[in-house]
Amino acid sequence: MQTTIASVTRPSAVPPSQTDSPADNGGQWASYNIIRRNGSVVGFEPNKIAIAMTKAFLAVNGGQGAASARVRELVETLTTQVVNALVRNRPGGGTFHIEDVQDQVELALMRSGQHDVARSYVLYREKRTQERAAAAAAEGQEKAAAAPQEHVLNVTDAGERRPLNLAELRATIEAAGEGLAEFIDTEAILKETVKNLYDGIPVDEVFKSAILSARALVEKDPAYSQVTARLLLHTIRKEVLGEEVSQDGMGARYAEYFPAFIARGIEGGLLSPELANYDLTKLGHALNAKRDLQFGYLGLQTLYDRYFLHIRGTRIELPQVFFMRVAMGLALRETDREARAIEFYEILSSFDFMSSTPTLFNSGTLHSQLSSCYLTTVSDDLEGIYDAIKENALLAKYAGGLGNDWTPVRALRSHIKGTNGESQGVVPFLKVVNDTAVAVNQGGKRKGAVCTYLETWHLDIEEFLELRKNTGDERRRTHDMNTANWIPDLFMKRVMEGGEWTLFSPSDCPDLHDKVGQEFEKAYVGYESKVASGELKLFKKMPALTLWRKMLSMLFETGHPWITFKDPCNIRSPQQHVGVVHSSNLCTEITLNTNESEIAVCNLGSVNLVAHMKPAAGGGFELDHDKIKRTVRIAMRMLDNVIDINYYAVDKARNSNARHRPVGMGIMGFQDCLQMMRVPYASQDAIEFADRSMEAVCYHAYWASSLLAEERGRYQSYEGSLWSRGILPQDTLKMLRDERGGHVEVDESSTLDWDTLRARIKEHGMRNSNCIAIAPTATISNIIGVSACIEPTFQNLYVKSNLSGEFTVVNDYLVRDLKKLGLWDEVMVADLKYFDGSLSRIDRVPSELRELYATAFEVEPSWLVECASRRQKWIDQAQSLNIYMAGASGKKLDDTYKLAWKRGLKTTYYLRTLGATSAEKSTGRGGELNAVSAGGQSTAAAAAAAPVLPEPEVLGAVCTMRPGDPGFEECEACQ
Template sequence: MQSAAVSTIRVTKRDGRIVPFDPQRIANALRKAFEAEAQHSGESITEDHVASEIEHIIAGVIQPTSAHAGQTLSVEEIQDCVEIGLMERSHFRVSRRYILYRTEHARQRAVRMTNNELDDLPASHTDNDSRLNVEIEPGIRIPFQRGRLLRFLRAIPEANTDEIDVEDLVDEVVRGAFDAMTPRDVAKLLVLSARSRIERDPAYDRLAAALQRAVLYRETLGVTQVDPDFESLYFSRFELNLIEGIRAKRISEELKSFDLDRLSNAMVPQRDQAFRYLGVQTLYDRYLLHLDGRRIETPQMFWMRVAMGLALAEEPNQRDERAIEFYQLLSTFRFTSATPTLFNSGTCHPQLSSCYLTTVQDDLAHIFKSFSDNAMLSKWAGGLGNDWTNVRATGALIQGTNGTSQGVIPFLKVVNDAAVAVNQGGKRKGAVCAYMEPWHLDFEEFLDLRKNTGDDRRRTHDMHTAAWIPDLFMQRVRDNQSWTLFSPDEVPDLHDLYGEEFNRRYELYEQKAREGKLRQHRTVSALELWRKLLTRTFETGHPWVTFKDPSNLRSPQDHVGVVHSSNLCTEILLNTSESETAVCNLGSVNLAAHVIDGRLDVQKLRQTVTTGIRMLDNVIDINFYPTKEAETANRRHRPVGLGLMGFQDALQMLGLSYASEEAMQFADESMEQISFFAIHASSQLARERGQYETFEGSKWDRGLLPIDTVSLVRKHRSVACSMDTQQTMDWTEVRQSIAEHGMRNSNCLAIAPTATISTIVGVSQSIEPTYKYLYAKSNLSGDFIQVNPVLVSSLKERGLWNADLLDELKYHDGTLAEMPSIPADIKELFVSAFELDAKWLLEAASRRQKWIDQGQSLNLYVAKPSGKTIDAMYQMAWEKGLKTTYYLRSLAATQVEKSTVDVNRHGIQPRWMKSQSSSKDIRIDRENAAVASPNLAENTVTACLLSDPDCEACQ
């Protein structure tokens, strides 16, 4: 019998009518769903049981939702409640039948609506083509309608701007249409049509993003943003999709413990509009959870799921509040967790860490264990850094068999192939970097690993390599002295030594070699070895150049181990050993989001950094650890790596050119503030949660902050370290907090590349200068040209942006220096990476490095390579006290299609490209090949290209 409470519920029909709620209609639909499932499964079910379950669903879900207060509910809201009720009572298969029932009725309404629309449209607006039909369901087709597309576009705000030609867009879709297209095909054509026009104006970028959101919304909500029920469905489907993900074992059941109503209402659907096209597309392609290809998350649901996953480390009574706090940070683009965290937070396998560093022991069993560890770590989206310096060299004696070793290289070939075989969860390529010190007898072969010539069995085309260089080697290069190579089995302690201890021990082994007391050694010119290293770095992009001594001398954890290498992207510097695999958990502050009204909002930055450190610390306790050694290290030392992105955007918002002393000062002061707030936040977490296990005896415990450790490098070197050590903040508060409470994290700061997460939030990568202001971009949907919206906006303000200027920008490959139509101040503000003197990049990096307890992924750019130029860059990097560098970037001859550009109109080739000979290859001038081998100037060589979409180290 219908209760009085139920009789007060009103239902808003789809045509706007308001009628009394009739529970019998729901009962009939549910009964059909139960009967359909029983018929399908062959299981018997009694009418009494069905009636009882229906009564529970109606009484237990519908009535509480209406609060017995005569509220009005939409049809969709009631049906959503029924789905929740079925799932809560574990009728998952019946729920699926009910969903199919809803879908079928929606399809029937769509057909009726379409027919009615066709009847109402004037003939000139239907534009039906008898050859073209849209298959809205298998076997059900309706005529393709141009007018319907126009109405849909005109309902989207992003299409209603002066820059957008809606008729032109629809014409493009019609030209690409084919018979029996699905609605998804039509939607994709719309997206591609808008995307192909992004180069004309950023307005098309916003429209393409809106159209891609519409594709996503159809999958997750069943409607697009123009539907009147869109917002209510956005909130109500959050819980439904979450339960669906839990049932499919894609989402952790722990997320059911949150107050889902509260969290749903905390979401802000309008924030989806902040994404540019590439951000939405990247989320759609790689980040949003899906079941059989159907996404079950919108962007805000995605941010909330990540926030909930990170809040699981909080006290149960604080989880909802913390999840909302984390969501606010993520959804406003103030801070973004690294890709593994975004992939896996809140899932059944929360492997949230970004980087793993291992040391391979000189033992066959451990070498093969390292292969296995690499595979397990890579499977869950971890980037790998392997230290191979310990392993004996080619020709070394094997005591157990009385044979001789084949050295390191054959093992690295296995590492390379394993990285290809085990990709990162099926979402991106496996990626690993091998590190070696330059005193190893196999080092010269190590330099050749990435060459395209020679014995392919001794090449690793898919693996990255890096040189782990002690200061003594750099000093020998400068003094043009000799350098001795050893096999590690005869000099076993060199691997664990640095600073003066390394120097003394190395010289002792040199003396032993001269006296004939070592079985294997070879003496070479340090300068010639350095030249070979730089030549290979230019030719292949590898090895990366990293510095052992400053990395160890300034390490906060010098009391419990040694830093033997960096990671895949050269920003992580943590101790490793046979029992400990170093792990780092990354996230980045969006510096551009903190520039308000022409200044850096320091208070807002403090709030962001404080919450960001808490989120990163939570990762350590939530994390799924693929190996015991990784868990041991991470729980003992609790390192995190807070970095930044959007540095170039922030400079432009402040009106500062990267090539200016003002920009260097901003790099210095902004990093000081981030460092101050991060270290203080970790200390305050220690007060709340306790110190990390190995705090006692650390540099933190000894009162040494990162800025204090610069003097240790200066004391060690015979050549002065030219790092600027000025500071602008009073650090007394931080020092007192550490003295009183200790630190929660052994390491706090590291600047990662952020290539993908910066794309998601639409800012420049990490600390990078803008590569080009117009460039070809590739993703899963193909290639298109991307133009920098900030540049376009500045040009529009001066009335300069038009089709001719776009052609000119294409001709000059997205750089402004040679464009006569661009004012000098705009050229200065929008200087690109290859126009920028490397001294500015290195100075900015040095200013930041003094505040960072780990490292930076620092790319170096060379427009017109020469041996002298490359040598000067890396020498300056060492002099400036940097710990690491990353890729050496070289230009391909062209990145933008110029088939429509009038070459005669725009003049001669830009001068930074004159030394390049073809669309793919780069040549070094013979007279400038100072670091080259004798025949290098005669050979065509290639370097890493920034635009390579398959380079996973860049993603």
């Protein structure tokens, strides 16, 4: 049966449009061909597509249904869509395989909601495939009986040719799929692997082909990521051990290889000779080979490329050896070193806790620079400025992330007494800082990274705001350096009140740099009085709201400078008795004192919350407090050990770290936990979980530091700290409210026994001035395969790019849910790709799943701020909080950052806004990929009608940074 399709005449080189019907068999399709399954090439006849679809309708609805006018119109529309999809990338003609055509027919039927018809079509295809396979098998058997033995594929191994051992290859692939059989198809991997081989191929390339074949299937099921990792592990073992070793044999081989690894690393000038003093036999037997199977492909490839030690390009570390090497390096000063090393190894290799990247890079090596973050204050003289730049280079060399406080440096046009001239201000020096960060790239492992902070009253602030712009004088731009505003509360109050703001040079008011709260306000108003009286000549006045709007405009346009708040960082600091917090760090989570003689240092690591969830009595999941307690106590000991073992490139850093002993324990996997508990990020339950989970981690961290103080002694500057006065982080909210005169709206509930902890700290003190900071965990969360720190899901399906290559990332929880509902298929994968990993417009997915798996840009930023506020209540430092905003506007930016200030946040990090080009996707009638549009207005029309930033005072392009974009993961230098 054939439907009647209107013919349209067009030149053969022009593809059909959305409005034209494609089913004409005339000369306009002469330049398009079809490859049939037998390899023959025939002309492209679109009307055959209509015939095939009509047969599918006939099979489901019978002759009457297929002949109806509605069905005829639908077939015509769907045929047009299929043809458009095929020829879109071949406007001048081309060739399609018959399978490609049939794939597009399936997609068109599914997207139009014709699921029964699509299912019939799929079953028909499968039946025909099986018939062809059976016929081919029978024919093959006949030929095999009559013909001589077919040529065997050979591989090259160590310069010699030998037949490919297909059974061995199949066994390796099947071993990689152990425990995953319900999710994967090992035969499909084998078939694709062999398909890409050629006679004489090096044997190593055979396994590379297997890795690539498994990797290509990750989008079908996340379990293929584990399979790919295990195939990669097979090649790593051969590189390290010199031969292929099965997973079953690795328990014995690990124990055998470990002492040899230590000897080889020391001889090669990589490892500290002190590692040879351990009982290596005991440690070797403690290695758990089964934990190699935990890795996903992204995690293991990242370790292989960037973390495993190598000699002249050949890796000498295996995963469990790597974790034990890190553990040994952290246990060097312990009394019972073997017991502690094993204890540290256990929480690292089980993925309960992960140390920061510098620690993983350098622990146990000759250059044990294990700290993540360094904060410096730059003095206002030429020698101090260039000393600071030199210190940046030395600290960055071994993977340190930098935060520089440049507020003391005098502003443009300030008088220079020594030369009787005028200063060029801060900006020219920042260009040098920028270029230094580029030049010192940590041996090619990753880019040097620095963030410069400037207080809002500095006379150079307006030019500082424009440092990341793509227009203007390039000599006054810093495209490779991060910037952040260091905002006093007085400025925010002036913004709220519509007041005026005055800019000064720090050379005229140097004390403002070291004053906070009401003392700052009193001194600042005093300088404004000097301006009014004519006593102070160098200044600029403007409405505070004008400067605030420019801050938000630049943040929106360039992603910088970040919004951070000076007074909460200081008023809530446990160490306010010994100095001032003048800036945060590269990723805005560290808030430590700095001055001209002290460089603040912080050592980081993160607890994997996912590993600390347990089944709840009433169903679902809940936090395992006993396990959190154990992990946190071990991890705090590891972090404290870093301080004494660490290599310090600068004496000012060593002295500061020894005196205050700050560490920064964070968390990761927050979003995973919400999805395990079936809690959407945009919900009150998520806010409560943020509160309770952070309370638990902080409670046990502070308790652990007090235990260490009892064992090892208090940190030197403990007396006079808030800890010594019985004031814990949550108590400082009242202090902040009193200093501000209000403007602090935070829930202050608690559930744990904080009074007992206060009493314990009063008796034994604290080992560490600071204990908690939530770093971005961009790389270490990749290693263990969980969501980064406190981030919402970026996309449910996307390709991630980093220094190790490109990786398909799929939300495992979502795939499992969709498979239970029978909704995980090629159409769903195609729709997720089309809608940038979002479910919101795929209406066949239940609404509760769309809510649960809402992506970052679908969660209102106020929810992110509210969750962060509950965490900040307990944290003695800060957190790296990215703000995601779709449909950004001046009002939305203003509301979000004012809310962050009122909710007591200390800092925020990147603003990530959705680009106009990716905000909406739509095709013509019938091609909406299950999309729904509210209000009856087409999505394309809605996108055209709604300006991204309606307020005239907020201008600029949209920041559209995504995972994999340059700069997206620069914060990994501090985690």
